[in-house]
Amino acid sequence: HPGGTISELRVRVDLKEFSGITAAEARFAPEAGAEPGFNLALFDDGAHQDSLAGDGIWGNSLILVNRKYPFKGDLKLQHASGVQQFENLFTRMRLRPLPEFTHWRVDWENGRQDAGINYREKVRLRFDIENRDFARDISEITVFNYAPEAKNQEIQFAQTIAPGETASNEQLNFFLRGPEQGDTLRFYYRLRFDAHVQAFSFRQPLIPWTLPAVWGDTLEVNSLRGVTEHLFPIVADPTLLDSHYYQISYFMPPDSSELRWRLRDLTNGMLRLDDQPVVNDPFYPHPVVDGIMFKVTNAEPGFRSFQVVANAAGPLDPPEQGCYVFNRNGFPLLNGSDRPNPERQQTNGSTWAIHTAMTEGNNGRYAYFISRVSRQGVNWPRMIPNDFEIRFTAAGGKAWMKYTGNAIVDVPFELWHMGEHIDDRSDDYRLIPLVYDEDENGFFNLTAIDHVVSGSDNDPYTDGIDFYNPADTAPGSAGYDAWVNSGFDEALVAAEIMARIVLVNRNGGSVSDSTFPANVNALMPEAGTIFRIITNKPNFPGDTLLVLGYVENREVPLPETFALYQNYPNPFNPETQIRFDLAHQVKVKLEIFNLLGQRIKTLADADMAPGQHRILWDGRNDAGLRVSSGVYFYRLKAGDYVKSRKMILIR
Structure with a gap:
């Protein structure tokens, strides 16, 4: 029986099946911590919580100061012939009150x-x-x-x-x-x-709540600057929508490296929220303002999609999948597709996908892919928020085999930096490819190595491709051309952007076939093929987004019953809202009373239409004077319906 400061421990043991017992003792020790143990002698004399004298029921009780940790207990029996011990007869004993x-x-x-x-x-x-x-x-x-x-x-x-x-x-x-x-x-x-x-x-x-049709809808987001895809203004309480315009501004505090945001009501000029965190945690309580939950998240470093936007026959609209999403490996789906369509991605029926080269640690998963191509995150600042293309052309280009022989080799593709906005070609520039020669044969080719992303041994992949900036990143190919025309001067090769990209030809042909690569359905993606790599687009300081707090259909179903709800907030200071439902038009009286039953304020006394209603009380009486702190009651009379609730005013 645990108490506030002390606990009473009562022990009773049935020892009828044991004969010749001359003494019994319970010994207690902590199961955790280092609190001292204690012993309790047991008796069968009818005077120690043990039932009747001599009936074989032994017991005793003890009052002790509460113990912090659980205790366990052994039982020791003394016979004429010796001692008998039962260990851990009592366990998980709590000698303190529950919180x-x-x-x-x-x-x-x-x-x-x-x-x-x-x-x-x-x-x-x-x-x-x-x-x-x-x-x-x-x-x-x-x-x-x-x-x-x-x-x-x-x-x-x-x-x-x-x-x-x-x-x-x-x-x-x-x-x-x-x-x-x-x-x-x-x-x-x-x-x-x-x-x-x-x-x-x-x-x-x-x-009870009749769910409005627009509950959970996401309001439209417009951009003055920055992407809109990480802001979700979700309708929480349609009755509070006020058709105001809201502005969400992102900023970086001077003493922090964490992006923050603020919310301003442009209709009335009020700053509603400030210094708010950008949070992806699904359990985070995103703030609700005027019935709108402003869920502000941001992009994790990574890729939104891998696409094939053209082949030898011309543009593909919509784009075709450019990666393999097998066995829940984490790669992004494209329009619900987990693999390229062999009847569409290439005109010759082969299918190709972006991945990274094989190593002992390569398990085919997206997590390994992004770790390797980003060099464990080092390259993200140069990748994000930009997009990239691998363009297979008839003319091809040059690449530097820096890691294997240092040679300059011909490659059938061009690498392009597409900038943040893929449709804006004015800032695109050509990159310099570095090639990792997997099979060390001095050529960029399809290797006789099977990729783990798909089963069997018929998924060969190309040598690795690293994306590098030229020293001159002016739009067009000036930087790349300068490198070529200089005789491939290393000084004209700048920072790495992505590492070890390969293209996998799934089910292209067995790598163990003696005729490889003659048995393969295609040695490279066909000329005209364009792989597009789309990165995740985060928001940045200075981004500004707009939201209109309005939905086309704000009709709320009429309540089926009368109801009076708890005021909000409660306790309150200086004002609170009282909400009630009316099932049909009726004479309504809403009044406030003090603890003595004296009416101090009449908030409503009129016929009212059916629906949901909210009335504000500012903590003043009928004379306009502020009432004191304390407990008050509010009562709704609507026809035959009468209901009262309690509220607390704190000054």
Whole structure:
């Protein structure tokens, strides 16, 4: 029986099957930590919590100061002939009170902004943890959230909670989703604290909500500067949309290297949010303003797609897949496709895809690919946000075999830097290729090495291609031409952009065939083929985006029943909103009362139309005077419907 400062331990053991016992003792030791152990003598005399004297039921009790960690216990029996010991007869003994989860409240929701849990909406349910032990602190807490939507959420709270104190921290929250029906959300969680473990089930009231058709819609984003694909203005509460224009501006704080953003209401000129983080975490509570959840993310370093945009017959519209997405290897799909279409990518029926050369560590996965081509991330600043092309042409070009023989060789392709905007050709310039000669034969060719990205041994790939900037990056081929015309002066080759790109000919022909490469269906992609490499496009400081808080269809279904909801916020200062539903037109009276039952404010006294209604109370009485802090009641009378709720004003 754990208490605030002391715990009472009662032990009772049935020893009827044992004969000749002259003494019994329980010995206790900590299962964790270094607290001192203790012993408890047991008796069968009817005076020590042991039932009747001589009935074989032995027992005793002990009052002791609470212990921090769980204890285990052995049983020692003394017979005339010797000692008998039973180890770990008692385990996981908790000699202190459980902490209590208190002050449950919704502090974020992606639906109706009423501080409650509504049908189907995601919420962040905050709580505090009270240490009800007045003798021992709590130094380690882990909470496991087993709600399906939480995806095994684990909260590790490392701050010490002193005896009798309560911890309140933003870290203490559960990520939950309201069910589609019913009046209660039930969920399970497990608490581990100072080596103790306890499972709980918990219930939270559910607020019925007729889901508006536009709930969850993403509003249109327009760009003054920068990409729009990482901003998601999602309709959370359609009743709060006000048709205002909002501006999202990205910036870099002077004391940080982390991109931030701010939100300004252009309609009224107010700064609504400032110094907000850019977050990709799926559990992050993105801020909701005027019924819009502003989900601001950013691109991870990587590639959006690999495309083949032309072949020997001309442009391909839409583009064809330029990589293999097999066995969940992580490469990006293209329009839902996981592989090139052999009837479309090339006119000769072969299919080619971008990957990186084979090594002992190459498992065919996208993660390995991006690590290698970026040189473990070193090349990302030169790659992103630009796009690139490998163009197979009849004339081809020159490449430097810097790593294998240092020769200059002919290659059937050109490399191009396409800039940030693929449709803007004014800034495109030609790159210098460096070739890694896999088979060391002095030529750029298809190697007799099978690639792991696909099964069997019939997936040969080309020598490796490194993309390098010329010293002169003016638009066009001036920098590349200067390198060629100089006799391939190394000083005219600048920084590496991408490394070890290869092209894999899937099912092209067995690399173990004695006739290789004569058995292969194509030795290279055909002239006219263009591979396009599209990188992820992040936002940068200075980017500015616009959002209109309006949806075409804002019709909200009429409520089927009358309802009065909890005010929000609550507690509040200086004002709060009271929301209620009317099923049909009716005379409505909404009033505020103090604890003495005295009416201090009438907020509504009129016929009102059916629908959802919100009324603001500014904390003043009918005389216009501010009322004092305290508990107040608000009552809605709508025809025969009468409902009251409590609220708290804090000055």
